[in-house]
Amino acid sequence: MVNIRPLDPSASPLDYFGSELRRKREEAGLTQKELGAIVFCTGSLIGQIETTLKVPTREFAERVDAALMTDGFFSRLVGLVLRSQLPTWFQPFAEMEAKAAYISTYQAQMIYGLLQTEAYASAVLATGVPDKIDELLAARMERQRILVREQPPLTWVVLDEAALHRPIGSHEVMRDQLAHLLRLREHKSVRIQVLPFEAGEHASLIGSFSSLRFDDHPDLIYTEDLISGHMTANPDTVREAAFRYAHLQASALSVEDSAALITRVMEERYGHTGPDERAVA
Numbered sequence: 047m048v049n050i051r052p053l054d055p056s057a058s059p060l061d062y063f064g065s066e067l068r069r070k071r072e073e074a075g076l077t078q079k080e081l082g083a084i085v086f087c088t089g090s091l092i093g094q095i096e097t098t099l100k101v102p103t104r105e106f107a108e109r110v111d112a113a114l115m116t117d118g119f120f121s122r123l124v125g126l127v128l129r130s131q132l133p134t135w136f137q138p139f140a141e142m143e144a145k146a147a148y149i150s151t152y153q154a155q156m157i158y159g160l161l162q163t164e165a166y167a168s169a170v171l172a173t174g175v176p177d178k179i180d181e182l183l184a185a186r187m188e189r190q191r192i193l194v195r196e197q198p199p200l201t202w203v204v205l206d207e208a209a210l211h212r213p214i215g216s217h218e219v220m221r222d223q224l225a226h227l228l229r230l231r232e233h234k235s236v237r238i239q240v241l242p243f244e245a246g247e248h249a250s251l252i253g254s255f256s257s258l259r260f261d262d263h264p265d266l267i268y269t270e271d272l273i274s275g276h277m278t279a280n281p282d283t284v285r286e287a288a289f290r291y292a293h294l295q296a297s298a299l300s301v302e303d304s305a306a307l308i309t310r311v312m313e314e315r316y317g318h319t320g321p322d323e324r325a326v327a
Contacts, residue, residue: 053068053096053097053098058098058130059126059127059129059130060098060101060127060131061098063095063120063123063127064095064096064098066119066120066123067092067095067096067102067120068096070114071092071096077089078092078093078096079092081110081113084109084113085109085113101127101128101180101181102127103124104125104128108120124188125191128184128188129141129185129188129189131178131181131184132185132186135274135275136275138277139277140189142258142266143192144189144192145260145263146199146258146259146260147199147200147259147260147261148201148202148258148259149201149202149256149257150201150202150204150257150259150291151202151203151204151254151257152206152254152255152256152291152294153203153204153206153209154206154209154253155206155208155209156170156209156212157209157223157227158203158205159186159189159190160190160193160201161203161227161230161236162186162190162223163219163223163226164183164187165218165219165223166219166222166223167186167187168215169214169215169219171183171186193233198235199235200235200237201235201237202237202239203237203239204239204240204291204294204295204298205238205239205241206240206241207240207241207307207311208243210224210308210315211311211315217316218316220312220315221316224312224316225312227308228308231301231305237301238305239295239299239304240299240303240304240307240308241294241297241298241299242298242299242307245297245298248293248294248297249289249291249293249297250290250291254269255267255268255269255287255290256268256269257284257287257288257291264284265279265284266278266279266284267279267280267283267287
């Protein structure tokens with residue numbers, strides 16, 4: 047007799063997804079193998095998702111909705127599932143980021159998460175918890191969906207020039223990442239400025255920070271330390287961050303000159319290396 051693992055749908059969004067997938071599949075009179083054939087995966091994968099051993103992707107959720115005629119149920123649920131895969135300390139920020147009307151951020155070391163390509167993000171995440179890379183990568187890519195919704199937040203990013211030169215992954219990864227930043231110029235709600243090395247000392251030598259503004263909520267400031275993140279709506283902190291960000295923007299290159307610098311770094315630093323060769327500092 048097959049030992050069917052019991053599920054507690056209230057345990058987590060992932061458990062709820064798995065239990066509903068099993069329930070809807072059984073209501074449709076399909077085996078795991080039969081459903082897998084319809085959505086172009088193995089029956090084993092269906093079983094692993096039903097028992098929370100694997101995290102569903104958005105593509106999987108959309109195919110299951112079509113196969114089981116569930117009117118977008120799994121597509122709506124998968125966002126919550128993927129967000130739950132983010133580090134616990136980061137989830138509150140991700141939830142507020144998704145609600146923000148205006149995001150402004152200064153990034154001293156790397157490209158902002160909302161602007162990362164999948165390959166760049168994978169290389170970044172590989173420095174942390176290698177056994178959860180697939181789940182964390184899917185969650186990071188899911189975060190970026192706020193930029194393509196009907197009313198995306200205005201997102202203003204100041205990147206330290208160091209983020210352009212810091213080799214993350216291969217030369218090909220960096221080339222594609224910088225090309226992605228240039229493509230984002232066509233996105234009406236995204237603006238990117240580069241703080242050049244020539245700016246010297248500046249208003250945020252202490253490190254990166256992000257500010258979130260809302261239509262109906264106090265502004266929030268977010269910072270990270272070595273192992274966790276911190277949000278605050280303290281008016282003094284919000285005011286100080288706004289003051290520092292204004293100085294950073296004033297010291298940064300214009301959006302047009304920033305694009306020219308990104309292009310130059312992409313071509314000169316990452317333009318002549320084969321795709322399998324690692325970047326070196």
